[in-house]
Amino acid sequence: MSEKLLNTTSFALSPLGDSAVVVTFGNEIQYDIHKKIKIFMELLEHEPFVGFVECVPAYTNLTVFYDPLVVFNEQKHKEAGISPYEVVCSNIKKKLQQIETNKKMTHRTVSIPVCYGDEYGPDLEHVARYNDLTTDEVIRIHSSGEYLVYMIGFAPGFPFLGGLSEKIATPRRSSPRTTIPAGAVGIAGMQTGVYPISTPGGWQLIGQTPQTLFLPNENPPSLLQAGDIVKFYPISYEEYKEMKEERR
Amino acid sequence: MSLRVIKPGLLTTIQDLGRRGFQKHGVIVSGAMDTYSLRIANLLVGNQEGEAALEVTLMGPTFEVEEDCVIAITGGDLSPTIDDRTLPMWRPVYVKKGAILRFGRCKSGCRAYLSVAGGYAISEVLGSKSTYLRGQMGGYEGRALQVDDVVPFNGHSTILKHEWTESFIAAKWFVHAKEFLPSRIPVIRFLAGSQYEYFTNSSKLQFVDSLFKVSSQSDRMGYRISGPALELQHKRDILSEAVSNGSIQVPPDGNPIVLLADRQTTGGYPKIAQVITTDLSLIGQLKPGESIQFSQVTLKEAEQLYIQKEQKVKQLKVALSLALQ
Numbered sequence: 001m002s003e004k005l006l007n008t009t010s011f012a013l014s015p016l017g018d019s020a021v022v023v024t025f026g027n028e029i030q031y032d033i034h035k036k037i038k039i040f041m042e043l044l045e046h047e048p049f050v051g052f053v054e055c056v057p058a059y060t061n062l063t064v065f066y067d068p069l070v071v072f073n074e075q076k077h078k079e080a081g082i083s084p085y086e087v088v089c090s091n092i093k094k095k096l097q098q099i100e101t102n103k104k105m106t107h108r109t110v111s112i113p114v115c116y117g118d119e120y121g122p123d124l125e126h127v128a129r130y131n132d133l134t135t136d137e138v139i140r141i142h143s144s145g146e147y148l149v150y151m152i153g154f155a156p157g158f159p160f161l162g163g164l165s166e167k168i169a170t171p172r173r174s175s176p177r178t179t180i181p182a183g184a185v186g187i188a189g190m191q192t193g194v195y196p197i198s199t200p201g202g203w204q205l206i207g208q209t210p211q212t213l214f215l216p217n218e219n220p221p222s223l224l225q226a227g228d229i230v231k232f233y234p235i236s237y238e239e240y241k242e243m244k245e246e247r248r
Numbered sequence: 249m250s251l252r253v254i255k256p257g258l259l260t261t262i263q264d265l266g267r268r269g270f271q272k273h274g275v276i277v278s279g280a281m282d283t284y285s286l287r288i289a290n291l292l293v294g295n296q297e298g299e300a301a302l303e304v305t306l307m308g309p310t311f312e313v314e315e316d317c318v319i320a321i322t323g324g325d326l327s328p329t330i331d332d333r334t335l336p337m338w339r340p341v342y343v344k345k346g347a348i349l350r351f352g353r354c355k356s357g358c359r360a361y362l363s364v365a366g367g368y369a370i371s372e373v374l375g376s377k378s379t380y381l382r383g384q385m386g387g388y389e390g391r392a393l394q395v396d397d398v399v400p401f402n403g404h405s406t407i408l409k410h411e412w413t414e415s416f417i418a419a420k421w422f423v424h425a426k427e428f429l430p431s432r433i434p435v436i437r438f439l440a441g442s443q444y445e446y447f448t449n450s451s452k453l454q455f456v457d458s459l460f461k462v463s464s465q466s467d468r469m470g471y472r473i474s475g476p477a478l479e480l481q482h483k484r485d486i487l488s489e490a491v492s493n494g495s496i497q498v499p500p501d502g503n504p505i506v507l508l509a510d511r512q513t514t515g516g517y518p519k520i521a522q523v524i525t526t527d528l529s530l531i532g533q534l535k536p537g538e539s540i541q542f543s544q545v546t547l548k549e550a551e552q553l554y555i556q557k558e559q560k561v562k563q564l565k566v567a568l569s570l571a572l573q
Binding site for chain 1: 268269270271272273274275276373374382383384385439442465469485487488489490491492493494495499500501512513514515516522523524525547548550551554555558
């Protein structure tokens with residue numbers, strides 16, 4: 001990954017309901033935007049404003065959750081017109097000016113085994129057909145990429161990965177499945193990811209990993225963090241069974 | 249010092265105000281679906297308002313009370329009885345060891361909260377006692393209660409004092425429930441969602457002009473609601489980003505989903521609306537088949553409604569701490 005200087009921060013603020021504000025740094029999946037989000041998140045967590053609860057990074061924005069009552073009670077003059085949202089926005093604007101633009105970022109690499117296709121990848125053939133490829137070509141393309149973890153979300157420990165080849169991009173299913181098994185590897189538009197727990201979801205499923213991604217008794221409770229690099233490698237059905245057994 | 253489960257009911261879980269601070273790792277918040285009822289149930293027995301209680305859903309469980317204790321039941325009316333006598337809700341009740349506490353038919357609402365003075369002895373996972381069912385974490389072994397489970401009490405009740413012989417004695421005073429429960433067709437107030445402008449004008453109008461029905465595919469994660477299909481001006485995939493309690497997402501089939509306590513931390517469907525925090529508890533008391541009417545408010549109004557409601561809870565807290573002395 002090349003290191004570039006961050007230019008002066010351009011951003012937009014918007015409310016997510018009455019208890020969160022979304023700080024948007026751009027509108028596409030881009031390394032520089034990811035870097036700004038990560039740096040800003042660390043800055044906020046290091047010196048939180050009064051009423052700060054937590055923040056959640058995504059591809060192009062950082063959502064900052066706060067408690068409007070704590071923010072309100074902190075104000076010296078509690079006039080009826082005071083808006084906790086406006087108070088939080090002005091705190092955030094001040095913080096944004098402190099972003100250090102030449103900070104270096106390091107990335108950890110994590111390799112994840114995947115058993116592709118058949119019962120473990122019910123949508124592999126659909127993804128191949130949609131892109132005019134064979135299923136083997138889809139597997140080769142998917143397992144030769146390097147993917148940056150832009151965010152963890154949707155389910156505990158679920159990584160949203162950037163770097164999927166356009167050649168295998170496939171839109172989400174029109175109606176989500178009601179259950180998807182833990183370990184399922186999927187594609188949604190230009191995104192790819194792994195389901196750490198059984199949950200409903202709308203992604204196209206191409207394979208399955210025996211690796212555990214959600215670790216509820218550890219802190220942090222997720223194998224992957226925003227900023228990691230993930231590589232996938234194909235394994236056979238037998239290898240999958242063996243690895244699954246070892247993890248018991 | 250415990251409750252023994254004789255019948256588990258449809259879905260009975262331990263919930264508090266949820267698991268905060270781990271959403272960036274994708275850890276779901278969970279917590280009570282009706283937080284006002286949970287907080288009041290705790291205040292009625294002298295607990296901290298965020299203590300964990302049992303969330304009882306729709307069809308009631310039966311418990312044997314294994315030790316003298318003080319309990320309170322709030323939220324939806326699931327016809328609670330002790331030894332077949334009606335148990336009054338929204339007030340502290342002294343219960344005798346050996347009493348059989350039974351929830352019956354659902355008369356109103358959807359979820360009842362059962363608190364015990366001193367709280368339940370449940371260990372925290374990542375800072376909360378809430379059960380997250382899909383992740384099998386927190387609460388009672390990460391799952392709903394089953395037959396023969398024994399839910400222990402902390403046993404540090406400060407308000408269990410006097411001797412009595414009846415199977416229960418209920419306080420004469422109570423908290424008025426009306427303010428905290430939905431009316432027949434509740435009006436749910438919302439703010440424009442992050443992608444509100446992506447929807448067609450006719451869909452925006454239909455969203456406020458139509459009645460939406462809570463579908464049977466509704467649970468702690470979210471309520472699917474059906475009505476006129478909501479459409480985008482242009483079909484597009486949006487990038488996944490954080491969602492919050494009350495985000496209303498619209499998947500391509502046009503049927504909105506209101507995200508609730510066990511919601512995912514992020515979502516990739518456009519959000520038409522955002523239920524205001526004050527009205528989330530009302531949704532938690534709706535059952536499948538019931539109707540909702542949506543009404544739009546401004547952010548300032550939502551903030552003021554929230555602050556006013558919290559001031560009411562604060563007054564109640566003061567009044568209850570005096571009453572319990």
